[in-house]
Amino acid sequence: MGAIYRREVGAFFTSGVAYVFLSVFYLLSGYFFYAGVIGSGRTDTSPMFSSMFLIILFLIPILTMRLLSEEKKNKTDQGLLTAPVGLWDIVLGKYFAALTLFIIAESVVFIYSIFLAVLGEVVWTTLLGNYFAMLFLGSAFIAVGLFISSLTENQMASAVASMLALFVLYLFDSFAVNISNEYISKAITSLSFYSRYIEFTQGIFSLPSVVFFLSVAFLFNFFTVRVLDKRRWG
């Protein structure tokens, strides 16, 4: 797993994906930080975090799009799958590489907090709560993106399908509103990434939501392993 992880992190930088991802992330989070936090004279970073939901929804597919699709297209998966490593090693190596980049991106909030500390009192509990909420959300999104990347050989298809899938997850709340059956509506809401994430930005650190995001991450990594395994039997 270590070898694959190190190679993937390196590949993010040599391929330039890391620079695109990080600069867009920094630019937009910087804007939201300015407009939503500093501009409105507050030291609470929650508005920035809630705005970032849609941004990472579109940015994470860029991180995950080539992880497995490119391997298949260039037939480099043959090297991995005939090496003495397990499928979980391959999937998790790639997963954690993407997660590492995401953590590098979102850790920029600690630099923002320095500005806040200069201007006023930072509410560290909400900042950290939001930070981890975004981390959990990112873990789930990356797993979904990685899974979709394992389904295709085409990077663009992988990116677009991932964006679409994450967007549909985002829309779950609006679906739920239109459903009259209370139970179904409740079931759909409970699957909503958005409402669970927004809870955190409102200052509620909800353990079930943490479990939810981590379960989604595990489940989709598991699916990815199954896809790789199934391909051998095709």
Next chain:
Amino acid sequence: MIEVKNLSKKYGDKQAVKNISFKVEQGEILGFLGPNGAGKSTTMNMLTGYISSTSGQVLVDGVDIFEDPKKAKASIGYLPEIPPLYIDMTIDGYLNFVYDLKKCKLPRKAHLKDVCDLCKITHVKDRIIKNLSKGYRQRVGLAQALINNPPVLILDEPTVGLDPNQIIEIRTLIKKLGKKHTVILSSHILPEIQAVCDRIIIINKGEVAADGTADEIARQLTNEHKMTLRIEGTTKTSADKEEIVKAIKSLKGIKYVRADMERERGIYDYDVEADEKTDIRCSLNALCREKGWNILMLQLSDLTLEDIFLRITMGENDVKLEPNERPRINLKFEESSAEEAEENGGNE
């Protein structure tokens, strides 16, 4: 070292590999020969655990590749048809990655240097793979297969796309490797197989069509023993001719003897054909010793590897020669149609 039992692979309705069985001993260089689409790559992919088999078993050093894949894969170095190179890395970076991936325990620097030296890529090891020529990429592919010094090497068309010099280099390298490793290599290039391999398996339409050395296969296939002899009699005149023809005719299993031209002064060539089951070479020798004749030349007109290959892969079920037909003559036709068939052949 490698044992394959009744291996089959189905892709939907298409049976890519049918019931293949063979064994490779340690230190053997086995050649996989077959036209495009015959199932060579599919078989190799199953041997290395890249794809699963529909049925059958692969044992690498006694370990089943589907039951204990990590252990079995650790003893295999695989060069697929397209080398699995990350083209945006440097050779050095890539080989270090493979070193880590294979959890190699050998001293890193020394081992990587050995591998690079062996594949002659030391002088380019800081270059990015993307910028390398096909030949160098192939060598890097070979280098990654050699990392961790696996006892088994499986090479899928290792010389494809190389120029003649590089082909010779790679062949020499494979021969050298064959002294320490068990090597399986596939190719549809006949001279290559002939030059490098101890044993040949011809695969056609997913089945083992022949297995053995080139000579053995030729014998299995043709069931005939035609040969040209040059025998020096005692008197060195044409009187020898009749005596020799008569004596050979009296041997067991001889179907046909004919004296040919006088090739050297007083010495004649003889075309001899024995029946299917008899190898007359020994009794012929005994005869000549007894009569005080000397065999100056003995040439089997058995098929060459090329003939065999064309016969197996192009021919219908009937592979027997017409009695008086020389195998060489109709070869040209078959050769050109073989090339066409290769070009039209489907993917493996």
